Amino acid sequence: MASRKKVLLKVIILGDSGVGKTSLMNQFVNRKFSNQYKATIGADFLTKELQIDDRLVTMQIWDTAGQERFQSLGVAFYRGADCCVLVMDVTSPTSFKSLESWKDEFLIQAGPRDPENFPFVVIGNKIDLENRMIQARKAQAWCQEKNNIPYFETSAKEGVNVEKAFETVARNALAREKEIDQQADFPMPIRIPQQEEQPKKDGCSC
Amino acid sequence: MLVEHCDNLYGNASLISEALRHYQRLEHQNDGGETSTKKLDKQHRRHYQHVNECKFRPLVIEHAVTHKIQPTTTHHFDPIQLRRKQCSSTLIDEDLPILSNPNFLSPSSSSSGFRSDSHSSSNPTSPTIDEREHANKRANIIKEIYRTESDYIGHLKNLVDGYLNKMRLHTDLFCDKQIELLMGNIEEIYTFQQSFFQLLKLSINDLHPHESLIGKCFLLYKEQFKKYSKYCINHPLSCLELTKLENSPTHRNFFEACRLQANMIELKLDGFLLTPIQRICQYPLQLNELLKCTSADHKDYHNVQQALDTMRDVASFINEQKRRMEYVEIIHKWQNTVEGWQGKDLLETSTQGLGRADAFLYQNEKRESVILFLFDHVLIICKKDRRNTLVYLDRAELDNAEIEDLTDRKDDENVGYISCAWRLYDRIQNKTFLFAHRTPLDKIQMMDSLEYERAYVEENLVKGLEIPLYTRLATLKTRQYLNENQSTVKSLSPTTKQNRSISAILRTSSSPGSNLSSLLTTAIDHTPLPRRKSSLPRFVRCSSPDSSIDDSFRSMKSRFRFW
Numbered sequence: 001m002a003s004r005k006k007v008l009l010k011v012i013i014l015g016d017s018g019v020g021k022t023s024l025m026n027q028f029v030n031r032k033f034s035n036q037y038k039a040t041i042g043a044d045f046l047t048k049e050l051q052i053d054d055r056l057v058t059m060q061i062w063d064t065a066g067q068e069r070f071q072s073l074g075v076a077f078y079r080g081a082d083c084c085v086l087v088m089d090v091t092s093p094t095s096f097k098s099l100e101s102w103k104d105e106f107l108i109q110a111g112p113r114d115p116e117n118f119p120f121v122v123i124g125n126k127i128d129l130e131n132r133m134i135q136a137r138k139a140q141a142w143c144q145e146k147n148n149i150p151y152f153e154t155s156a157k158e159g160v161n162v163e164k165a166f167e168t169v170a171r172n173a174l175a176r177e178k179e180i181d182q183q184a185d186f187p188m189p190i191r192i193p194q195q196e197e198q199p200k201k202d203g204c205s206c
Numbered sequence: 207m208l209v210e211h212c213d214n215l216y217g218n219a220s221l222i223s224e225a226l227r228h229y230q231r232l233e234h235q236n237d238g239g240e241t242s243t244k245k246l247d248k249q250h251r252r253h254y255q256h257v258n259e260c261k262f263r264p265l266v267i268e269h270a271v272t273h274k275i276q277p278t279t280t281h282h283f284d285p286i287q288l289r290r291k292q293c294s295s296t297l298i299d300e301d302l303p304i305l306s307n308p309n310f311l312s313p314s315s316s317s318s319g320f321r322s323d324s325h326s327s328s329n330p331t332s333p334t335i336d337e338r339e340h341a342n343k344r345a346n347i348i349k350e351i352y353r354t355e356s357d358y359i360g361h362l363k364n365l366v367d368g369y370l371n372k373m374r375l376h377t378d379l380f381c382d383k384q385i386e387l388l389m390g391n392i393e394e395i396y397t398f399q400q401s402f403f404q405l406l407k408l409s410i411n412d413l414h415p416h417e418s419l420i421g422k423c424f425l426l427y428k429e430q431f432k433k434y435s436k437y438c439i440n441h442p443l444s445c446l447e448l449t450k451l452e453n454s455p456t457h458r459n460f461f462e463a464c465r466l467q468a469n470m471i472e473l474k475l476d477g478f479l480l481t482p483i484q485r486i487c488q489y490p491l492q493l494n495e496l497l498k499c500t501s502a503d504h505k506d507y508h509n510v511q512q513a514l515d516t517m518r519d520v521a522s523f524i525n526e527q528k529r530r531m532e533y534v535e536i537i538h539k540w541q542n543t544v545e546g547w548q549g550k551d552l553l554e555t556s557t558q559g560l561g562r563a564d565a566f567l568y569q570n571e572k573r574e575s576v577i578l579f580l581f582d583h584v585l586i587i588c589k590k591d592r593r594n595t596l597v598y599l600d601r602a603e604l605d606n607a608e609i610e611d612l613t614d615r616k617d618d619e620n621v622g623y624i625s626c627a628w629r630l631y632d633r634i635q636n637k638t639f640l641f642a643h644r645t646p647l648d649k650i651q652m653m654d655s656l657e658y659e660r661a662y663v664e665e666n667l668v669k670g671l672e673i674p675l676y677t678r679l680a681t682l683k684t685r686q687y688l689n690e691n692q693s694t695v696k697s698l699s700p701t702t703k704q705n706r707s708i709s710a711i712l713r714t715s716s717s718p719g720s721n722l723s724s725l726l727t728t729a730i731d732h733t734p735l736p737r738r739k740s741s742l743p744r745f746v747r748c749s750s751p752d753s754s755i756d757d758s759f760r761s762m763k764s765r766f767r768f769w
Contacts, residue, residue, distance in 0.1 A: 008472075008474060010477075044354075044357070044358075044361075044481060044484055044485075045473070045477065047471060047472050047473065049472075058472050060472075060473060060474075060477060069487070069521075070487055070521055070522070070524075070525035071525065071529070072438075072525045072526075072528040072529040072532065073438060073483050073486075073487060073521075073524065073525050073528060075442075076438070076441050076442070076445075076480060076483050077480065077483065077484065079445065080476065
């Protein structure tokens, strides 16, 4: 594994609508913020190059755009993600509550190896607003409970902490990649065992 | 270059004129409709004339435009955008009246391909601030739809011109099958999306974008959008093939070379291949936003509303098709666990498992413990042998069957002592089956499932949701081919059952025509049973495509596992 090889990371950004996913992406990639018009979907994806230690990393950030409503189509979207950014709005308790289901949704759909240690980052956005409803402690506690997910409080509007959050997720994804590479170097054939699949005797599981 | 360019425009013009013929038909239908008022119709017709007028205009100004290309400000260089600028009849500079409004321009907007046109009447009375805000918002969404569409066309162009066509030139690297697998029907999609884009462009009123009438564009292309289902069904296979190809450095380099040559952004091929799936999911979102800021008295209101419904349906339809296709594979695998299978393969008759139940089968004065597996069109009767393996016993075809719910009466001539019984008369095979369950509840569930099966088949028929047999076969065959290639080194002892299934697929696919016709006749011939009022059985998952639209998408999370 050559350490200076160029790396492409696929980043998925998830969270309730209106929490500022697109703004965060825009702030991170273009260093721009617009109060004027909230785009419905923003860009499909944005790319940004980052230097992390001795490696040049290209982050490919995918914005959600309704795929989550169509389960079978969503699978394709999450597939092959290297890391996932969960976003909430610190002024909206609902968006905080949704984090859990977004995380589950992602793990179910993406089906990554070793889901326990999958690199997530949680972002509490809009700290520039005055009517904060979710205290940092509360969010932090939630993240700790979930196997110590890094938590960042950002303001996409003022560009606070945005870069740091994305950098962390990239760094963690890189670290994980190394781990997995070291673990084993075999192609995982995705096959479902046919023989063992005995129908259960009574009724069904759903 | 110029000639080629013109050809392209002529091509577009013909596509548009074709589109306009549809448009006219649609217009005609709407005239008869109840929703459209006379005023509405008038506006539409006027708008249509406007579109008609514009049709040939780009050709006239063609030569005068080329030098006016401006550098794009988007995050990537996009050749199609350049061409679009060349194509658009009037290049609007940023100092246009409406654009000078600072609220109007979205930050990353670079598309200024809107044509100025004098036809639209400017409002003589000055609008209130609220109205202006509303109009601005609508204009912004129109612009967003336009801009994202234009970006998307760029991605499609990259896929087709940047990758696909170059792959075709390298027969040493790719065989036809591989190209087909990798790219699916992307060309077909690119073609109609181009003409859709042209129509969209022509439907936008540049001076007063908020007045644009774009709802019809979507209605017009409804059927075309369904072509995405083929693409989406193929997509997992495409991913598999791509992973395989990328193991070879030659192919990896080739893809990278393609990307660099066409000056694409730093996105790997798998990313580009994902954009069509993303786009088809985006339309409903954007239209929803558009509808939100289209007042009920706006001339486009009804069409936007319809367009939203249409695009939701289309996305759900595609989602449902893909889900079903995935399910066909599950069904097929299940069949392989059953020993002594006879008759048609399950994937020839069915696409969905609808329920299972333990039961007794009475035959020749004998009672046998069986397990019933209900699929659409067919009921499979199995039993378990000593090793606990499922063994095929019989089948009942349900398309022309009669089900008789037998009451538990001691004096019944035929069933006498049997309780919880029901009879199935299969007219196609001319066979009668007599079943009984252990508990009344089991029977009720079974009856409900059988009823649901009919409803399911009927719904498929009405909505055209059933995946054609040849698609099912082709996908399975491809999947098998890919798995074979992947596992040749790893597993040297493929089981006999697997061999059987491959040969079975090959056998069935050798005469797709006859199978297909039989499928069609069976699908059409069935006589729906009289409905009993009941809720869906507990163990059947409601697969209504509409449910996926629901905002509470999380309810969709639970996957249907039925055995």
